[in-house]
Amino acid sequence: MTAITISDQEYRDFSRFLESQCGIVLGESKQYLVRSRLSPLVTKFKLTSLSFLLREVVSGRNRELKLAAVDAMTTNETLWFRDSYPFSVLSDMLLPEMAAKKRPIKIWSAASSSGQEPYSIAMTALETQNKRPGQISNIAITATDISNTMLDMCRQGAYDNLALGRGLSLERRKMFFEEIGDGRMRIKDNVKRMVNFRPQNLTESYALLGKFDIIFCRNVLIYFSPEMKSKVLNQMAKSLNPGGYLLLGASESLTGLTDQFDMVRCNPGIIYKLKS
Helix, strand or coil: CCCCCHHHHHHHHHHHHHHHCCEECCCCCHHHHHHHHHHHHHHHCCCHHHHHHHHHCCCCCCCCHHHHHHHHHHHCCCCCCCCHHHHHHHHHHHHHHCCCCCEEEEECCCCCCHHHHHHHCCCCCCCCHHHCCCCCCEEEEEEEEEHHHHHHHHCCCCCEHHHHHCCCHHHHHHHHHHECCCCCCEEEEHCCCCCEEEEECCCCCCHHHCCCCEECCCCCHHHEEEHHHHHHHHHHHCCCCEEEEEEEECCCCCCCCCCCCCEEECCEEEEEEECC
16 A cells, blocks of 8 residues: 655655745645645656655656646635635726726736636726726736646636636626536636736746736735745836736735835725835
């Protein structure tokens, strides 16, 4: 029988490896998470044990196995229109403000997971265009993730009923999705065309992504060390155009991490504007 236990030392070694690769800090006593995420790889790669897998991953000898392990550990579930207020703020405040500048509006969805956030942004943009005909156009959304598996899923834009039921109204299903059988629906081409999916490790340089007017980096920083949070936030500040905005998760804050932004209270919710 394949062993699925790991020692404290193996856990510490893998935790250091994961943080060095993608900034994620596992913390204490998350062995259960490592076991649940990586045990399927033991079978997939026909290995003798989870301990052997961890040693191979940390050593870096097997690049395919290393990438698969990082992929498995960075896959997170998400919701459509999560917390709702960021998308209301986007529609009512940010898109009209950016449209007044008379240039293309560029939005970045960082750590896009299985695509719910960038597609929610695209749907919000289309709804706003319908409410304000002729006023808002030329919106480009870049969505990034470290996981190639997630990026492939995003590009397909196909979801089952369980995924569709997490935050997506029936009205939006009818407007923005089409049936493809087996209880699955695919996002329509007019939504899909708005989003460009690209691989990006948030611990590395963003220079090749270009500049943005709005960045969504929501529920990502919670996995990083304070030092990595500060690095990511300061790099994002450099990736924003003058007057650009940063949106974080509801439980995330910039306090003590960067002085590049001013807080903007939106009632409900808080967003951050790049200092001029």
